[in-house]
Amino acid sequence: xxxxxxxxxxxxxxxxxxxxxxxxxxxxxxxxxxxxxxxxxxxxxxxxxxxxxxxxxxxxxxxxxxxxxxxxxxxxxxxxxxxxxxxxxxxxxxxxxxxxxxxxxxxxxxxxxxxxxxxxxxxxxxxxxxxxxxxxxxxxxxxxxxxxxxxxxxxxxxxxxxxxxxxxxxxxxxxxxxxxxxxxxxxxxxxxxxxxxxxxxxxxxxxxxxxxxxxxxxxxxxxxxxxxxxxxxxxxxxxxxxxxxxxxxx
Amino acid sequence: xxxxxxxxxxxxxxxxxxxxxxxxxxxxxxxxxxxxxxxxxxxxxxxxxxxxxxxxxxxxxxxxxxxxxxxxxxxxxxxxxxxxxxxxxxxx
Numbered sequence: 606x607x608x609x610x611x612x613x614x615x616x617x618x619x620x621x622x623x624x625x626x627x628x629x630x631x632x633x634x635x636x637x638x639x640x641x642x643x644x645x646x647x648x649x650x651x652x653x654x655x656x657x658x659x660x661x662x663x664x665x666x667x668x669x670x671x672x673x674x675x676x677x678x679x680x681x682x683x684x685x686x687x688x689x690x691x692x693x694x695x696x697x698x699x700x701x702x703x704x705x706x707x708x709x710x711x712x713x714x715x716x717x718x719x720x721x722x723x724x725x726x727x728x729x730x731x732x733x734x735x736x737x738x739x740x741x742x743x744x745x746x747x748x749x750x751x752x753x754x755x756x757x758x759x760x761x762x763x764x765x766x767x768x769x770x771x772x773x774x775x776x777x778x779x780x781x782x783x784x785x786x787x788x789x790x791x792x793x794x795x796x797x798x799x800x801x802x803x804x805x806x807x808x809x810x811x812x813x814x815x816x817x818x819x820x821x822x823x824x825x826x827x828x829x830x831x832x833x834x835x836x837x838x839x840x841x842x843x844x845x846x847x848x849x850x851x852x853x854x855x
Numbered sequence: 856x857x858x859x860x861x862x863x864x865x866x867x868x869x870x871x872x873x874x875x876x877x878x879x880x881x882x883x884x885x886x887x888x889x890x891x892x893x894x895x896x897x898x899x900x901x902x903x904x905x906x907x908x909x910x911x912x913x914x915x916x917x918x919x920x921x922x923x924x925x926x927x928x929x930x931x932x933x934x935x936x937x938x939x940x941x942x943x944x945x946x947x
Contacts, residue, residue, distance in 0.1 A: 636945055640936040669947070676943050719929060748920025761915045765908060771858055825922035827929055853859045 621652040623706030627696040628657060631714045632664045639673050641720040649724045656683045656700045660690040693804055697794050710784045718782040722824050726784040729820045736789045736817035739775055740782035740824035747823030770852050774813050778806040782824055789817055803847025810855050
């Protein structure tokens, strides 16, 4: 067990950022994402920790994570593995239980979310005192890489439909690159019941419902060759079902 | 109030106004021209909204940024990271 430093002695204490990285078969990507996180947190001089929540990956992700912990230290790399694949919401709850930061950053470990944006998230949060800052692919310099026309059309169409029906006050609802105040994430996670894409959407919608303030930072989303894109008919059906559920219940 | 309720409320308000004018339910004896304009109004609105939606989505798809530069940068950093991690003793 890593000895934890005194937890937030006074209000003046520095902000600390806990990154939650749920992984499943990310043996290749995990060292790279960790390396990039360390690079940008280090350059910014921020206080941080990376919490890796591996759901029993058969490819040995956990073993790689242990090596990284040896290299970078137990104060920077925290391991919170679970036996088997469970929902994303419970992964956040599980990871947060041991998070020592007052801010939580959630992102994908597959390198589609680049850690270079984290300093921008942090500055944005400070600037407006936001309860959560969401990365957006749909505004400013934000965008995507590796999407064909069909994928773009579905994405834009689904986003437009969602904006019309829910008016959520945020431009990217299905993205999962976000920074939360810890207590805000805790209160949101316990309210959200959806799965998959809809989970992230529900988080934002509930945030708006609870009058939390939302800041946005444009991000580039890089879909890489060896992450097989997962947008079939099933996903679309479950997305629409989730959207309608939120429409009727929030 | 849920979003569904908001929509139903809005729709029923508009529907009421539309029915009042179209069928002159309050017997206000409005000029004929009012009724003639009013009765196809729902269809006009629907078509207008449809066109607006198509134009908006079309424009947004066409202007969706392709982040080629970001992909290239990431690729370079991956190479750099792999080398550095190997030096630090990471075995894959």
